Amino acid sequence: MLAVEDPATGQRITAVPDCGPAEVDKAVRAAAGAWPAWHVSDRHAALTSCAVVVEEAAPVLAPVLSEEQGKPLHEAEAEFAEAASRFRYFAGLRPEPRADGGGPVAAITPWNFPVQSAVAKLAPAFAAGNTVVLKPSPRTPLTTLHLGRMLAQVLPPGVLTVLTGRDPLGEYLLAHPGIRQVDFTGSADTGKRMAAAPEWRRLTLELGGNDPAIVLPGTDPAAIAERLFWSAFANCGQLGVAVERVYAVGPGYDGVVEALAAVAARVVVGDGRTPGTQLGPVNNRPRYDRVTGLTDEARADGARIVTGGPLDGPGYFFAPAILAEAHDGMRVVTEEQFGPVLPVVRCSTVDEAVGLANATAPGLCGSVWGADEEYAAEVAARLGSGTVRVNAHLAMPVGSRWSASRAGLRA
Ligand code: NAD
Numbered sequence: 001m002l003a004v005e006d007p008a009t010g011q012r013i014t015a016v017p018d019c020g021p022a023e024v025d026k027a028v029r030a031a032a033g034a035w036p037a038w039h040v041s042d043r044h045a046a047l048t049s050c051a052v053v054v055e056e057a058a059p060v061l062a063p064v065l066s067e068e069q070g071k072p073l074h075e076a077e078a079e080f081a082e083a084a085s086r087f088r089y090f091a092g093l094r095p096e097p098r099a100d101g102g103g104p105v106a107a108i109t110p111w112n113f114p115v116q117s118a119v120a121k122l123a124p125a126f127a128a129g130n131t132v133v134l135k136p137s138p139r140t141p142l143t144t145l146h147l148g149r150m151l152a153q154v155l156p157p158g159v160l161t162v163l164t165g166r167d168p169l170g171e172y173l174l175a176h177p178g179i180r181q182v183d184f185t186g187s188a189d190t191g192k193r194m195a196a197a198p199e200w201r202r203l204t205l206e207l208g209g210n211d212p213a214i215v216l217p218g219t220d221p222a223a224i225a226e227r228l229f230w231s232a233f234a235n236c237g238q239l240g241v242a243v244e245r246v247y248a249v250g251p252g253y254d255g256v257v258e259a260l261a262a263v264a265a266r267v268v269v270g271d272g273r274t275p276g277t278q279l280g281p282v283n284n285r286p287r288y289d290r291v292t293g294l295t296d297e298a299r300a301d302g303a304r305i306v307t308g309g310p311l312d313g314p315g316y317f318f319a320p321a322i323l324a325e326a327h328d329g330m331r332v333v334t335e336e337q338f339g340p341v342l343p344v345v346r347c348s349t350v351d352e353a354v355g356l357a358n359a360t361a362p363g364l365c366g367s368v369w370g371a372d373e374e375y376a377a378e379v380a381a382r383l384g385s386g387t388v389r390v391n392a393h394l395a396m397p398v399g400s401r402w403s404a405s406r407a408g409l410r411a
Contacts, residue, residue, distance in 0.1 A: 027161035031104035031131035034158030039129030047091035070280035083119035103180035111137035211363035216370030217250030221259035231393035247353035291339035
């Protein structure tokens with residue numbers, strides 16, 4: 001069995017099956033067996049039923065998600081709401097069948113948005129007529145396992161199987177010859193390993209990044225601090241498209257740092273199930289140690305911890321940290337931290353900031369913040385990130401920032 005941990009206490013909640021090659025084989029065979037009838041069926045009703053299942057599951061499973069992932073309850077509820085709308089959106093689509101057929105898809109998810117990431121894979125796969133073997137992260141398997149069982153009740157047998165277990169369960173799944181496509185969200189390192197695997201697979205890789213944000217000279221820090229802060233610290237910074245590093249240009253640097261630190265100091269950090277909590281614990285010990293290590297390393301190299309850092313007590317609590325006088329010689333700047341720490345780099349010119357932003361893996365998103373939006377857009381166009389925005393990063397209203405962040409498809 002695989003133990004599931006509560007990151008707020010470090011204690012074991014329960015245990016789930018620790019599957020291996022035999023379970024993989026059984027699930028993939030079931031998925032292959034279900035595919036011929038499933039892909040020629042009208043799947044509109046099934047996808048709509050999935051949306052209803054997700055909605056009905058939310059009151060029961062959102063607390064479970066909050067417990068195993070750490071996030072505040074209202075954010076766990078938001079994951080379910082986004083997931084339900086994803087199923088409804090895809091229920092309304094009629095994708096053309098692929099000329100090269102379809103078949104069992106291996107869906108592999110990370111621990112930061114277990115429900116949202118799972119449904120972001122299931123809904124399009126089902127709409128396209130594929131069957132799915134879903135493998136959640138071993139750090140957050142519980143909610144996905146429960147939800148998968150509930151969804152399987154409104155789907156033909158074999159269309160969806162959830163397999164929980166320790167690594168290398170994902171590798172067993174990928175290596176199974178019955179898998180036709182892999183839909184993966186996780187770290188760039190794992191993605192690289194998958195791309196290099198000897199088996200031929202159609203791969204969809206949604207990986208990490210190191211998103212930069214540039215604050216232009218003359219920007220009023222008070223006008224942007226709250227939005228910029230939450231663009232970095234939503235979901236405790238455990239978000240693929242979070243701001244990971246800020247480049248503040250000109251004499252306004254100190255004001256930007258102070259304004260971000262003021263927001264950080266007001267944030268309520270606590271158990272996700274406690275009403276009023278805005279940031280829960282970091283999800284797991286290795287991530288907590290990494291964030292602590294990167295912060296310590298930066299401090300030793302001259303960064304100033306204006307506010308935040310590890311908190312005493314059980315669980316993996318870490319108050320949101322703002323690091324002043326950070327620079328591109330520090331790993332906290334050049335690597336994705338994926339946690340509640342934000343380095344702010346001092347720049348003299350906009351050219352310098354753009355150069356530094358682009359010098360390191362430029363990230364999934366990038367943003368430029370300033371009063372003159374036309375000029376900010378010109379600067380944004382020089383960033384190498386996949387998506388660039390002005391005066392926004394996640395481009396979502398506060399409160400649902402991350403819940404729709406993956407869904408360019410609804411824009
Ligand atoms: P991870 O790569 O360690 O694990 C992701 C999943 O892959 C887990 O289910 C894991 O068990 C599985 N896995 C690990 N090695 C495997 C292998 N060799 N073959 C098959 N499966 C394998 O990532 P993580 O720590 O769970 O998640 C954090 C990372 O995910 C961050 O880098 C983050 O940026 C990224 N992420 C990106 C997005 C996005 O939208 N692009 C969203 C969420 C997370």
